[in-house]
Amino acid sequence: MSPEITNPALVSITEFFTQVERQYKGDPNFMTSLARGLIVLQAFSPAHQALSTAEISQATGLHRATVRRCLYTLNALGFVDSSDNRYFHLLPKVLTLGQAYLQGSDLARHAQNALNYLAKEINQSCSVATYDSGMIVYVARSSVQKIMRIDLGRGSRLPAYATSMGQVLLSELPDVQREHYLTTTPLLPFTAFTLTDPQALRERLAQIKVQGYALNDQQLELGLISLAVPMYSARGKVVAAMNVGMNTSQMTVGELKQRILPRLQRAAMELSLVL
Numbered sequence: 001m002s003p004e005i006t007n008p009a010l011v012s013i014t015e016f017f018t019q020v021e022r023q024y025k026g027d028p029n030f031m032t033s034l035a036r037g038l039i040v041l042q043a044f045s046p047a048h049q050a051l052s053t054a055e056i057s058q059a060t061g062l063h064r065a066t067v068r069r070c071l072y073t074l075n076a077l078g079f080v081d082s083s084d085n086r087y088f089h090l091l092p093k094v095l096t097l098g099q100a101y102l103q104g105s106d107l108a109r110h111a112q113n114a115l116n117y118l119a120k121e122i123n124q125s126c127s128v129a130t131y132d133s134g135m136i137v138y139v140a141r142s143s144v145q146k147i148m149r150i151d152l153g154r155g156s157r158l159p160a161y162a163t164s165m166g167q168v169l170l171s172e173l174p175d176v177q178r179e180h181y182l183t184t185t186p187l188l189p190f191t192a193f194t195l196t197d198p199q200a201l202r203e204r205l206a207q208i209k210v211q212g213y214a215l216n217d218q219q220l221e222l223g224l225i226s227l228a229v230p231m232y233s234a235r236g237k238v239v240a241a242m243n244v245g246m247n248t249s250q251m252t253v254g255e256l257k258q259r260i261l262p263r264l265q266r267a268a269m270e271l272s273l274v275l
């Protein structure tokens with residue numbers, strides 16, 4: 001049986017696509033069909049690996065006929081396949097879309113080495129992510145143990161508002177861009193602790209900006225706490241965020257701040273020196 005499509009992560013992608021499509025409406029150089037095909041690819045995730053045309057339509061907001069044509073084309077190009085002509089899954093060829101970035105990016109390359117060292121030092125899972133259109137995108141991750149229901153890896157995407165790294169990156173956005181995000185993004189609940197009130201999130205982001213770190217207590221998934229700090233380039237611009245995540249049974253939020261924050265800040269600072 002196919003999983004039910006209840007993936008708030010897609011909301012930001014769909015909203016972004018809607019805004020872009022509206023912005024470039026009538027522009028002869030904008031390829032709407034290509035944009036829709038890329039949106040269809042992003043419907044797949046570790047939690048939703050096999051999807052039907054109807055499910056992708058529901059998840060992306062695209063018409064079924066549009067989704068069907070996109071899947072037909074992506075299948076012809078070797079990016080997706082279906083063994084029963086109903087449920088589609090990604091093929092390894094999709095890795096070529098991100099491999100060039102991962103191999104050529106100083107951030108991705110150096111971050112992975114830094115996280116491997118940090119994870120071994122503190123015996124906890126660590127990640128680095130960047131901001132992209134209301135989402136965070138994992139560019140490096142060192143996992144000591146599985147702490148979420150889904151497996152996260154490089155390329156995984158999550159809504160910024162519900163994650164510690166996302167809140168750090170949102171707090172560093174220019175005021176106009178951050179306010180646009182707060183007024184246009186549907187803040188859907190992942191748990192009872194998720195901040196879904198724009199004003200409450202606005203105040204939290206202001207606090208994070210001042211203190212220089214974000215603590216996330218079960219806003220993304222029950223039993224998961226995380227701590228994130230910004231990463232700066234040589235020019236002083238925030239280019240990514242680094243975090244440590246663990247189960248609530250391992251450490252309290254207070255202990256996380258006291259014991260892990262100094263090590264996380266040091267690792268982020270050392271990595272920033274090579275960017």
